[in-house]
Amino acid sequence: MNFSQAVSNCFSNYATFSGRARRSELWYFILFLILLQIVAAVIDYAIGIKVFEYAVSLATFLPAIAVEVRRLHDIGRSGWWLFLSLIPLVGAIILLVWLCRRGDAATNPYGPPPI
Numbered sequence: 001m002n003f004s005q006a007v008s009n010c011f012s013n014y015a016t017f018s019g020r021a022r023r024s025e026l027w028y029f030i031l032f033l034i035l036l037q038i039v040a041a042v043i044d045y046a047i048g049i050k051v052f053e054y055a056v057s058l059a060t061f062l063p064a065i066a067v068e069v070r071r072l073h074d075i076g077r078s079g080w081w082l083f084l085s086l087i088p089l090v091g092a093i094i095l096l097v098w099l100c101r102r103g104d105a106a107t108n109p110y111g112p113p114p115i
Helices: 003-012 023-047 052-074 079-086 090-100
Strands: none
Touching: 003 023, 003 052, 023 052, 023 090, 052 079, 052 090, 079 090
16 A cells, blocks of 8 residues: 555545554554644744644544554454553553554454455
8 A cells, every 4th residue: 555545545434443454554644644744833833823733633633543443453453452552651652563563464353454
């Protein structure tokens, strides 16, 4: 999956918390979010108020959570494990390791492997 496919797939599955997502889909979408936040920050700096950063964060919050849940499904974990990130430092490290893992090659309880 390339960059544009990943971004369009995440926005087309805006609030879909079922199914599975490849590593490339998640990481390309995170790269897109970082670049978008940088552009919004530059625009906000130019106009002097934080409008675009908040708008971008609000508009991309749900698709970001949805792709992370689908990524956890790909490794056979429930989306509820995302709450592990609420534990300072340790939770984020564990989630980072899990999100970098290769997905299950076979069908798991969350569906067949992504194409």
